[in-house]
Amino acid sequence: xxxxxxxxxxxxxxxxxxxxxxxxxxxxxxxxxxxxxxxxxxxxxxxxxxxxxxxxxxxxxxxxxxxxxxxxxxxxxxxxxxxxxxxxxxxxxxxxxxxxxxxxxxxxxxxxxxxxxxxxxxxxxxxxxxxxxxxxxxxxxxxxxxxxxxxxxxxxxxxxxxxxxxxxxxxxxxxxxxxxxxxxxxxxxxxxxxxxxxxxxxxxxxxxxxxxxxxxxxxxxxxxxxxx
Amino acid sequence: xxxxxxxxxxxxxxxxxxxxxxxxxxxxxxxxxxxxxxxxxxxxxxxxxxxxxxxxxxxxxxxxxxxxxxxxxxxxxxxxxxxxxxxxxxxxxxxxxxxxxxxxxxxxxxxxxxxxxxxxxxxxxxxxxxxxxxxxxxxxxxxxxxxxxxxxxxxxxxxxxxxxxxxxxxxxxxxxxxxxxxxxxxxxxxxxxxxxxxxxxxxxxxxxxxxxxxxxxxxx
Numbered sequence: 055x056x057x058x059x060x061x062x063x064x065x066x067x068x069x070x071x072x073x074x075x076x077x078x079x080x081x082x083x084x085x086x087x088x089x090x091x092x093x094x095x096x097x098x099x100x101x102x103x104x105x106x107x108x109x110x111x112x113x114x115x116x117x118x119x120x121x122x123x124x125x126x127x128x129x130x131x132x133x134x135x136x137x138x139x140x141x142x143x144x145x146x147x148x149x150x151x152x153x154x155x156x157x158x159x160x161x162x163x164x165x166x167x168x169x170x171x172x173x174x175x176x177x178x179x180x181x182x183x184x185x186x187x188x189x190x191x192x193x194x195x196x197x198x199x200x201x202x203x204x205x206x207x208x209x210x211x212x213x214x215x216x217x218x219x220x221x222x223x224x225x226x227x228x229x230x231x232x233x234x235x236x237x238x239x240x241x242x243x244x245x246x247x248x249x250x251x252x253x254x255x256x257x258x259x260x261x262x263x264x265x266x267x268x269x270x271x272x273x274x275x276x277x278x279x280x281x282x
Numbered sequence: 283x284x285x286x287x288x289x290x291x292x293x294x295x296x297x298x299x300x301x302x303x304x305x306x307x308x309x310x311x312x313x314x315x316x317x318x319x320x321x322x323x324x325x326x327x328x329x330x331x332x333x334x335x336x337x338x339x340x341x342x343x344x345x346x347x348x349x350x351x352x353x354x355x356x357x358x359x360x361x362x363x364x365x366x367x368x369x370x371x372x373x374x375x376x377x378x379x380x381x382x383x384x385x386x387x388x389x390x391x392x393x394x395x396x397x398x399x400x401x402x403x404x405x406x407x408x409x410x411x412x413x414x415x416x417x418x419x420x421x422x423x424x425x426x427x428x429x430x431x432x433x434x435x436x437x438x439x440x441x442x443x444x445x446x447x448x449x450x451x452x453x454x455x456x457x458x459x460x461x462x463x464x465x466x467x468x469x470x471x472x473x474x475x476x477x478x479x480x481x482x483x484x485x486x487x488x489x490x491x492x493x494x495x496x497x498x499x500x501x502x
Binding site: 073076077080087092191 | 352353356357360361367372375376389444459464465
């Protein structure tokens with residue numbers, strides 16, 4: 055015995071079994087708790103999402119009081135819940151059951167991350183009647199003005215979105231122009247200090263409109279009869 | 283455990299209060315800086331983040347304290363992380379159920395509570411050695427201390443950066459908000475100012491204690 059060790063090193067060696075038992079036990083407990091909470095909160099979260107979407111649809115389609123969901127497929131629009139998968143668009147109806155317009159989602163890369171939008175389209179005037187940011191991480195006070203600046207939001211009172219003669223795309227692509235230089239009805243008047251975010255709005259709207267609006271025109275009858 | 287000296291703490295008011303002030307996780311221990319700087323751009327976010335962290339802290343500390351004789355020390359960190367991650371997932375679903383807008387505002391920082399060192403620190407340094415009731419009181423104190431600190435930053439940043447408190451405007455139309463305060467640099471400015479205040483108060487107290495003891499205070 056040359057060296058006396060104080061710590062009872064040998065006796066503290068834990069065999070594999072208690073470690074295994076502990077980790078398995080804790081993992082089981084953890085799994086049970088997470089599943090329980092998931093089951094409890096799932097319907098509440100789904101309801102929250104439904105309310106949030108409904109509010110957004112009614113915001114971009116003023117005067118709409120009810121909505122119906124449609125899925126955009128290769129062949130055109132079909133009612134949601136019939137097994138089709140694709141982009142969801144929301145038809146909004148007035149109180150008397152007439153079609154007010156269609157809300158469709160769009161997305162584009164902004165200053166920091168992808169910005170997700172919902173746009174409102176009125177087939178009667180063939181124009182965009184509303185825009186709302188659903189999710190963004192744009193700079194507060196600068197880029198986030200695309201969802202709060204009253205002058206910018208006035209762009210979306212009646213933004214021209216007529217289709218070309220063949221009905222395959224927009225007659226004039228929607229573009230962002232510098233603040234104060236808007237001269238055509240399909241141009242969006244930009245915000246100084248939010249150029250990149252503003253361009254993202256125009257890009258998201260143009261891309262989504264090119265895809266969605268031809269389908270809306272083609273299947274306008276389905277939409278008009280779709281009042282819930 | 284039997285041959286080790288008894289290190290369990292008796293329940294005193296200090297068990298709770300020291301988390302609020304003397305051992306405040308943010309202003310004194312400087313732990314958990316990532317959520318402190320990132321989500322305190324408004325009062326609501328600060329409160330939500332503080333309460334979510336408190337919930338995870340209290341629940342995981344309780345479970346760690348309950349299982350402290352059962353977890354072999356070789357796998358304790360892994361066990362603590364799994365326990366903490368469980369409660370973070372629960373909070374994650376809970377916040378989605380309460381408000382999706384709040385969930386979007388807090389972003390990834392809810393999930394990042396897993397790696398908040400305040401919580402792992404409490405589990406390792408306190409809950410794994412102490413009895414259940416003192417752990418409950420101590421972790422509640424730490425959680426409220428963390429919430430208070432977040433609130434201290436969030437309120438100041440919202441007033442200066444948005445001119446409002448809890449979303450209600452405080453000043454008239456003419457107020458030009460100090461936008462930098464709700465951007466990341468503002469977090470550093472406000473945190474630095476609070477730390478300055480806290481350290482000044484602490485030094486003043488220490489100097490007074492020395493003076494009362496009859497020792498000449500060192501000006502340096």
